[in-house]
Amino acid sequence: MDAAPEFDVVVRRRTDPVDRVAVLELVRADGLPFPAWEPGAHLDLLAGDDLVRQYSLCGDPADAGTWRIAVLREQDGRGGSAWAHEHLVDGAVVRARGPWNHFAMADARAYRFIAGGIGITPLLPMLAVAEASGTPWSLDYCGRSRATMAFLDELARFGDRVRVHASDAGTRMDLGTVAPAPGELVFACGPHGLLDELDARAAAWAPGTLHVERFEAREQGEPVLHESFEVELAASGVTVTVPPDRSILDVIEEETDAFVISSCREGTCGTCETPVLEGEVDHRDSILTPEEQEANDRMMICCSRSACPKLVLDL
Numbered sequence: 439m440d441a442a443p444e445f446d447v448v449v450r451r452r453t454d455p456v457d458r459v460a461v462l463e464l465v466r467a468d469g470l471p472f473p474a475w476e477p478g479a480h481l482d483l484l485a486g487d488d489l490v491r492q493y494s495l496c497g498d499p500a501d502a503g504t505w506r507i508a509v510l511r512e513q514d515g516r517g518g519s520a521w522a523h524e525h526l527v528d529g530a531v532v533r534a535r536g537p538w539n540h541f542a543m544a545d546a547r548a549y550r551f552i553a554g555g556i557g558i559t560p561l562l563p564m565l566a567v568a569e570a571s572g573t574p575w576s577l578d579y580c581g582r583s584r585a586t587m588a589f590l591d592e593l594a595r596f597g598d599r600v601r602v603h604a605s606d607a608g609t610r611m612d613l614g615t616v617a618p619a620p621g622e623l624v625f626a627c628g629p630h631g632l633l634d635e636l637d638a639r640a641a642a643w644a645p646g647t648l649h650v651e652r653f654e655a656r657e658q659g660e661p662v663l664h665e666s667f668e669v670e671l672a673a674s675g676v677t678v679t680v681p682p683d684r685s686i687l688d689v690i691e692e693e694t695d696a697f698v699i700s701s702c703r704e705g706t707c708g709t710c711e712t713p714v715l716e717g718e719v720d721h722r723d724s725i726l727t728p729e730e731q732e733a734n735d736r737m738m739i740c741c742s743r744s745a746c747p748k749l750v751l752d753l
């Protein structure tokens with residue numbers, strides 16, 4: 439994937455609408471407009487070499503002067519959200535990169551949006567697009583309690599098109615009721631339990647109906663190959679050997695001059711997406727749809743592996 443622009447951003451305004459959620463309005467430190475983006479996009483915050491985190495853009499795509507993100511302080515996180523909560527106060531400056539988008543909207547006759555907790559963020563700009571286009575839509579917004587749901591006030595204007603499911607109020611969502619009509623697309627983001635169940639149910643829907651964005655890597659089974667395999671980089675002709683205990687990305691970074699941009703290194707952000715020229719991929723990412731994986735023309739080299747002795751990558 440091509441490198442996205444990088445710039446310093448300033449926190450123009452921070453609000454904490456509910457406990458553990460900080461909503462940040464960012465502007466560029468150089469005063470320039472941000473690159474254009476579409477609903478579903480995210481940015482990387484670069485808090486340090488080992489502290490790169492992705493956050494969905496949840497503001498207005500038409501406002502080129504402001505990017506908005508929301509950061510949930512994870513209880514058992516890897517440190518990125520705690521860092522953000524402690525450091526990203528009004529006036530703070532941080533390096534950012536983006537936008538990326540692996541969760542783009544597609545045209546549909548109707549949209550069903552399903553959000554779990556902070557998974558509401560990539561969906562917020564989609565609601566606005568659906569609303570503006572006159573396309574029928576509804577949102578199921580799920581959370582442990584209303585007190586943890588940061589955007590209830592903002593969504594109130596949509597009336598009964600937004601259904602709120604608070605587990606502590608006994609209104610937990612029944613995913614078994616989701617039955618997309620022909621031409622209706624489902625966009626969902628939230629914890630892996632919710633998305634895994636939707637994934638399972640989507641097997642009975644028309645192909646391409648379900649679109650999900652995962653913040654957590656999906657559980658993966660055993661790799662297809664338990665032995666080393668080769669990866670040829672087409673641009674240089676260099677071939678490397680990837681042992682079972684290392685990723686393609688790690689080996690390429692350490693043994694070649696090829697430049698691959700990466701971020702999450704666990705198959706959730708899409709930054710390391712690489713075109714595949716030859717060979718069969720063992721897809722182990724949490725981004726590509728089953729149809730996209732089946733196409734076998736690109737892969738996330740931070741986590742996916744080879745299902746055959748040799749892959750040729752367009753690198």
Ligand code: FES
Nearest residue numbers: 701703708710740
């Ligand atoms: S670096 Fe995020 S998917 Fe590979």
